Amino acid sequence: MNEASLIGLFEATVSFGALLYLAALGEMIAEKAGILNLGVEGMMAMGAVTGFVVALQTGNPWVAFVAAVAAGASVGLLHGFFTVVLGAEQVVSGLSLTILGLGLAAFVGRGSVGQPAGAEMVPVDWGPLSDIPWAGPILFAQSPFVYLAVIAGFVTWFVLWRTRLGLAVRAAGESASTADAAGHSVAGIRLAAVAVGGGLAGASGAYLTLSLTPQWADGIVAGRGWIAVALVIFGAWRPGRVAVGALLFGLTLALKTRLQTFGVDFSPILLSMLPYLLTISVLVVISIRSRNRPSPAPAALGIAYRREER
Amino acid sequence: MTEPSHPIGPTGPSETSGGDAPSVELPAVELRDIWKRFPGVVANAGASLRVRRGSVHAVLGENGAGKSTLMNVLSGVYRPDEGEVRIDGVAHHFRTPADALAAGVGMVHQEFRLVPSFTVAENVVLGACERIVRRPAVESAVEALAGRFGLAIEPDRPVWQLSMGERQRVEILKALWRDARILILDEPTAVLTPGEADELGAVLRHMADDGRTIVFISHKLHEVTGFCDEATVLRGGKTVAASLSVADTDASELAGLMVGASPVITERPPAREAGEIRLQVRDLRCSDDRGLPALNGLDLAVRSGQIVGVAGVAGNGQRELAQAIAGLRHVESGTVHLVGEDRTDATPRQRFADGLGYIPEDRIGVGLAPRLSVTDNAVLRTYGRHRRGPFLDAASATGHCRDLVDRFGVRTGPLDEPIAGLSGGNLQRLLVGRELVGGPRVVVAAQPTRGLDVQGVKAIQDLLVGERDAGAAVLLISEDLDELSTLADRLLVMHAGRIVAEFDPVTAERHAIGEAMIGHAETADDTGGDQ
Numbered sequence: 001m002n003e004a005s006l007i008g009l010f011e012a013t014v015s016f017g018a019l020l021y022l023a024a025l026g027e028m029i030a031e032k033a034g035i036l037n038l039g040v041e042g043m044m045a046m047g048a049v050t051g052f053v054v055a056l057q058t059g060n061p062w063v064a065f066v067a068a069v070a071a072g073a074s075v076g077l078l079h080g081f082f083t084v085v086l087g088a089e090q091v092v093s094g095l096s097l098t099i100l101g102l103g104l105a106a107f108v109g110r111g112s113v114g115q116p117a118g119a120e121m122v123p124v125d126w127g128p129l130s131d132i133p134w135a136g137p138i139l140f141a142q143s144p145f146v147y148l149a150v151i152a153g154f155v156t157w158f159v160l161w162r163t164r165l166g167l168a169v170r171a172a173g174e175s176a177s178t179a180d181a182a183g184h185s186v187a188g189i190r191l192a193a194v195a196v197g198g199g200l201a202g203a204s205g206a207y208l209t210l211s212l213t214p215q216w217a218d219g220i221v222a223g224r225g226w227i228a229v230a231l232v233i234f235g236a237w238r239p240g241r242v243a244v245g246a247l248l249f250g251l252t253l254a255l256k257t258r259l260q261t262f263g264v265d266f267s268p269i270l271l272s273m274l275p276y277l278l279t280i281s282v283l284v285v286i287s288i289r290s291r292n293r294p295s296p297a298p299a300a301l302g303i304a305y306r307r308e309e310r
Numbered sequence: 311m312t313e314p315s316h317p318i319g320p321t322g323p324s325e326t327s328g329g330d331a332p333s334v335e336l337p338a339v340e341l342r343d344i345w346k347r348f349p350g351v352v353a354n355a356g357a358s359l360r361v362r363r364g365s366v367h368a369v370l371g372e373n374g375a376g377k378s379t380l381m382n383v384l385s386g387v388y389r390p391d392e393g394e395v396r397i398d399g400v401a402h403h404f405r406t407p408a409d410a411l412a413a414g415v416g417m418v419h420q421e422f423r424l425v426p427s428f429t430v431a432e433n434v435v436l437g438a439c440e441r442i443v444r445r446p447a448v449e450s451a452v453e454a455l456a457g458r459f460g461l462a463i464e465p466d467r468p469v470w471q472l473s474m475g476e477r478q479r480v481e482i483l484k485a486l487w488r489d490a491r492i493l494i495l496d497e498p499t500a501v502l503t504p505g506e507a508d509e510l511g512a513v514l515r516h517m518a519d520d521g522r523t524i525v526f527i528s529h530k531l532h533e534v535t536g537f538c539d540e541a542t543v544l545r546g547g548k549t550v551a552a553s554l555s556v557a558d559t560d561a562s563e564l565a566g567l568m569v570g571a572s573p574v575i576t577e578r579p580p581a582r583e584a585g586e587i588r589l590q591v592r593d594l595r596c597s598d599d600r601g602l603p604a605l606n607g608l609d610l611a612v613r614s615g616q617i618v619g620v621a622g623v624a625g626n627g628q629r630e631l632a633q634a635i636a637g638l639r640h641v642e643s644g645t646v647h648l649v650g651e652d653r654t655d656a657t658p659r660q661r662f663a664d665g666l667g668y669i670p671e672d673r674i675g676v677g678l679a680p681r682l683s684v685t686d687n688a689v690l691r692t693y694g695r696h697r698r699g700p701f702l703d704a705a706s707a708t709g710h711c712r713d714l715v716d717r718f719g720v721r722t723g724p725l726d727e728p729i730a731g732l733s734g735g736n737l738q739r740l741l742v743g744r745e746l747v748g749g750p751r752v753v754v755a756a757q758p759t760r761g762l763d764v765q766g767v768k769a770i771q772d773l774l775v776g777e778r779d780a781g782a783a784v785l786l787i788s789e790d791l792d793e794l795s796t797l798a799d800r801l802l803v804m805h806a807g808r809i810v811a812e813f814d815p816v817t818a819e820r821h822a823i824g825e826a827m828i829g830h831a832e833t834a835d836d837t838g839g840d841q
Contacts, residue, residue, distance in 0.1 A: 166439050171425050171436055182437035182484075183408035217514040291601065292429050294470050 005261060009254055010138045015249030017243075018142070019207050023228035024235070024242050025149070025156050026200030030076075031232055032160060033193030034300045036095025041225025042101020047072040047205025049105040049112075052056050052216040056118035061210050064119060068206030069199045071110015075101055075217045080191040087304040091102075092249035093225035098225070106218045108287040117214035121145065145207040166281040169193055173298035176305035186305050201225065212252040223272075224253075236286070244267065248274040312379050331443070336399035338363035338492055338523040339384065339415075344393035348604050353379035355391070357835075361492075361540075361832050363398075366514050366524040368534040368556070370568055371544035374764035377527050384525070385417035385799075386410030391523075397492065403680035416490025418447055418481040428468035430463055434483045440578050447544030454661070456483055459516055475506035476790060482513070493517065494525045499533055500760075503623050511537035511590060526587065530567070531561040531765070543567040568764070578796050578816075579775045585614030588751045593680055594644035596630045604630040606807035607644070612783040613750070617774065619798030619815065622789045627807035628787045632756040635785070636668040649751055660662050665751030667782075669742055669758045673734070677741045684725045684732075685711040718743030719769065735766030742773055745826055753777055753784045791823065804828045 023040055030037045037043075051068035055061055056099050075097055080091040124147060127142040160166035171179035172189040204224075209216055227249055234249075235242030252275055256268045288293055339361040340647055346354040351525060354376045361367040382388040384395060386404030390415045396400050397413050404410045407417070431449040449590050450467040456463045461479045462816075469477060478498060493770045495514075499507040514524050514537060528534055535556055536539055543551040543562060551567050571672050589612040598604035606628045612618045622628055633639035635646055637658040645654045648664045656664075670676040678687045687713035689696055696707040711725050729737060742758065755774060758765040777795060780785050788794050794801055795815045803811040803826040811826035 013358055054318055163441060165437050167428075167432060167436055167439070167443060171428070174425040174427055175423070178433075179424050179437070182407075183411065183425040184437075270699075299426065 005258070007134060007137050009251075009258055010134075011142075012254035012258075013251045014142060015245060015250070015251040016140055016147060016211060017213065017247040018146040018223060019204055020154065020231055020253075021149045021243055021246035022145070022204035022207065023201045023225060024231040024246060025152055026072075026076075026197035026204070026230045026240070027079045027158060027195075027228050028235070028237055028242060029160075029169075029193045029200070030197035030299055031301055032170045032173045032237060034176060034303065034305070035088045035194045035197075035303045036094060036296055037076070037078070037194060038199055038229065039075060039198075039255060039273070040102060040228050041099040041221055041223070042105075043072045043075045043201035044101075044205035044208075044221045044225045044228075045105035046075050046101045047202030047210045048220055049109040049205075049216060050202070050212075051110055051206030052209035053108060054118075055120075056112060056115065059119050061119040061121045064210055065137075065206050068202045070202070072202015072205065073195045073199035074236045076195045076201070076282075077147055077191065079198065080194040080230050083304065084187050084190045087306060088189055090302050090304075096295065101217075102221075109216045109218065113218065113286065115215070117210070119210070120214045121201060121211040126249030143207065143211040144153070145203070145211055145291055147201065152237045153243055160239075162306060167212070170298070172305075176300050176303070177307075180305070180307060192230055201228075204228070207242075227275050230275055233276075233297075234279045234282045236282070237298065238296075245278075248278070276299045324583055335363065337361055337625065337795050338398060338524065340382065340394075340399075341384060342394040342396070344380060344395075345391045346376075346383060346388055348393055352547055354391075354393075355751040357544060357547060358527045358552065359384075359542050359551045360553050361523055361525060362553075363523050364518050364521050365539040366518050366537060367553070368528060368538040369525060369527045369544065370531075370534060370564060371436075372529060372765070374570070375544040376547040377544055377547065377761075378496060379547075381417065381496060381527060384410070385494055387417075389598055401585065408486075410536075411488050414491040416485030416488055417490070417494040418478070418496065418498060422477050422481055424469050424480060427468060429466050429468055430472070430480050430483075431465040433469055433480055434465075434487050435825055436490055437484065450785055452483065452487070455486055459486065459520070460513060462758060471718055473555065475503065475509070478502065478506075478510070486517075486789055489519070492523045492525065494527070496527045497529075498526070499528065499530060503625075507533065514553050525675055531564055531610070532714050534564060537562055558561075564765075565810055577698060578827040579779075580777055581760055581799055582615045583801070584616040585781065586602065587611050588614050588648070589754075589785060590647040590702070591631075591635065592645045592646075592647075594629075594631070594634060594646065595642045596639050596640065598627075598630055604807050605634065605644075608804075610776070610802060610809055612785050614751075614781050614783050615778055617778050617784040617797050618802045620796035620804050620809075620826060621787065621789075621791060621794050621801060622804035624789055626804050628804055630786055630807075631804070632668075632671065632754050632785075635754050636670070637667070665748075667745035667748075667750030667753040667777075669753070669755040671735065671746055671756040671760075673737050673741055673785075678737060680730045681728050683727055684720075684722050684740065687729055687740060688714050691744060692748075699742075714743045717747070718773070735762045735769075738762060738766060738770060742770055743757070746773060746777055749780065750777065750782055753782050754787075755784065756787045758786070759788070759790065791820065803827055838841040 001214055023044055027037055027040055047068040050071035051064045052124040054067040055064035079093055079097055082088040083090045115258065121143050123141050124144050130136040137254055160169060168179060168184040169189055170184065172184065172186045176186045205221065208220055231245045231249060232243055234245040256271050259268055312678060337360045344357045357376055357380050359380065370379050376646060379388065383390045386407045386409050389405065395404065397415065402413050431452040434452045435448050446588045452465040461483060463476065463479050463483065469480060470569045498500055498510060502510060518524055526538055540553045541556055542549060542553055543564065545568065550627040578801060591610050594605050594608045596605040602661060607751050608631060610618065620628060629637055636639050637656055641654055645652055646663060648652065648666055653664060674680050685708050689707045694704060696703045696710060712801060715722055718738050718739045720743065722736060761772050762770065774784055774786065786797060800817040801813040802809045805827060806829060810829065812824055
């Protein structure tokens with residue numbers, strides 16, 4: 001194991017961490033508002049394929065990025081329409097949208113498999129900063145998506161915990177009738193949150209096809225949407241802890257392809273179980289602690305709100 | 311998302327009439343000829359209400375009299391089918407609670423609208439604050455507002471840590487923060503201890519002196535005579551007495567207006583010869599939901615043909631006692647004997663088979679399943695008897711349910727519909743009926759009449775007395791001292807997880823019982839010994 005391969009490992013950790021973080025932030029925002037979105041995997045796939053196809057058509061990575069976000073947000077809004085407007089079961093709707101999103105993405109992208117990317121996001125040029133040993137390549141030669149993830153994390157934290165809007169969003173997720181009685185539109189908040197969440201999942205998908213592995217293949221999302229869902233629990237619905245979790249889970253993803261180069265005899269299949277094992281242990285810790293205090297999960301998560309219902 | 315009606319911070323009571331005070335003072339609230347119909351029910355049939363500014367006004371009525379509907383009309387939750395809502399003489403058509411708040415009408419609901427994981431301050435300002443929330447500034451503003459009205463509160467505590475009384479203060483603060491000049495409280499004392507209720511009375515007086523108008527919904531007469539200025543009585547959706555001066559009336563007159571001609575207070579039923587011990591609890595120790603000691607070596611015994619009443623301030627282990635006897639709470643030490651057998655570790659099903667009828671404090675949830683049908687709820691204990699092979703015999707179950715509904719006078723819709731639409735009194739009749747229909751040998755009833763109207767209370771009390779006369783041993787846990795003194799053959803007082811005193815309900819003085827309830831019993835009054 002030499003220095004270059006170690007730097008490569010950490011560089012990949014940050015990249016994968018940012019990929020997971022974008023999707024997990026979106027999931028966290030939706031869950032904070034009370035909507036469980038199990039469609040992340042499908043939304044990521046839609047973002048990935050839309051980004052790639054639009055890049056092929058336009059040759060402009062930023063146009064492709066915006067289209068990917070819009071695609072994710074649209075699927076998010078669809079989830080919102082089912083669960084908020086129609087009051088459908090959130091788990092069922094989310095799972096259906098994962099299946100729908102994966103299928104639709106495969107259909108849309110069927111002509112693009114194996115094609116070279118129409119456009120790529122170039123790594124941000126930080127000038128002399130990228131020459132710093134270790135930190136340079138790991139932190140200052142990354143794709144714009146990585147910095148987007150960092151900014152999105154700070155903005156999410158600030159909005160949710162330091163603004164009136166955030167207070168209303170969290171109230172909608174903790175006790176919808178309270179938010180309603182205080183004059184906030186629960187339906188509006190939840191629709192907006194699930195759309196923003198879908199948009200972030202779309203951005204995460206676009207990171208795959210516009211930057212990380214700039215090509216389209218069916219199944220390219222490869223279960224990372226599910227890791228994002230687990231990550232929200234692992235991070236106890238707090239942006240900072242979710243970020244730590246994203247790096248940790250990102251490390252397992254980065255290690256998976258490198259274990260053999262490092263000469264470590266450990267099954268990559270077992271390694272990919274690690275995020276879920278960690279999440280289950282966090283769940284256990286949460287439920288033990290919850291005997292004396294409320295769980296960190298939003299109390300109204302997964303519960304449809306209708307004003308008249310007793 | 312709607313913008314808050316006005317910027318951060320509390321403001322004083324604003325005068326909407328403006329300019330000079332009108333020569334004839336307009337009522338702060340005027341509801342004229344309100345009609346509100348729901349499918350199959352007319353909740354308000356021409357109800358009216360006039361409330362003087364700066365007064366505490368009681369709205370009285372039994373369950374189903376239309377009080378809550380009328381208040382929901384006033385607070386913008388419901389839109390009336392007909393009628394007029396006037397605030398300070400100006401007609402309003404509220405479409406949402408936010409509209410009503412903008413006109414100065416705030417409501418404190420019976421079920422609190424609070425976010426448990428938020429702090430007090432966050433809950434208070436949820437409806438109206440600046441775009442960027444600065445916690446220290448918000449907390450000191452909330453503290454200042456609380457101080458103005460004598461409401462003791464810590465703004466940075468999360469609400470889940472607060473007692474019911476403290477949570478209610480947060481609810482009141484929320485309305486004051488939005489500058490509600492007219493405050494509606496829906497049965498505010500139902501969740502309070504007697505001491506907290508008195509404190510609330512003082513706070514309401516304080517607010518009325520500040521020029522605010524309080525509308526106080528209740529069916530507890532001593533509170534109405536204790537801290538209200540005027541009272542309006544509703545019956546069957548209509549106003550039967552408007553703005554009576556409380557000073558010129560008394561509790562029995564108000565009670566008469568509420569119920570029409572039916573009896574209010576049950577006569578003490580003649581005592582019956584007590585038989586053998588059916589329920590015996592020895593040195594029982596249990597923890598509450600938070601893991602703190604709730605029962606600390608409790609002893610009691612109930613004989614056949616006897617009602618033993620347990621009085622106490624809420625939260626002294628009554629709930630855990632009932633659960634431990636029913637088999638729903640882990641017993642750490644001590645024993646529970648049912649009909650002579652040790653059943654300390656028996657399952658609830660085993661205890662039911664022994665002849666234990668259990669009427670839990672939580673009617674919905676523990677007692678009944680709200681989404682199941684009337685029939686399903688009726689056979690929840692005995693479904694094993696209504697079967698054909700491995701399947702439920704629907705005809706037999708429905709027949710059993712129909713018998714039960716007829717015998718216990720449950721007013722219900724179709725038997726295969728969920729019970730969620732039944733009124734509180736009918737839910738309780740169904741539950742009590744299910745537990746009593748088999749002729750239990752021991753009955754444990756926890757707060758069986760709480761929240762019921764006068765007729766409902768009477769029906770449940772009669773059933774309990776009927777079971778006693780049929781030879782059952784009845785343990786009646788209640789917070790209503792009148793009920794206990796009327797029904798109980800022996801009256802025990804519970805404090806800090808133990809029985810601290812016993813009284814003869816016929817001769818005991820209320821004062822002495824009250825002292826025992828707050829833990830000041832010097833020695834147990836040995837009127838009848840343990841048996």
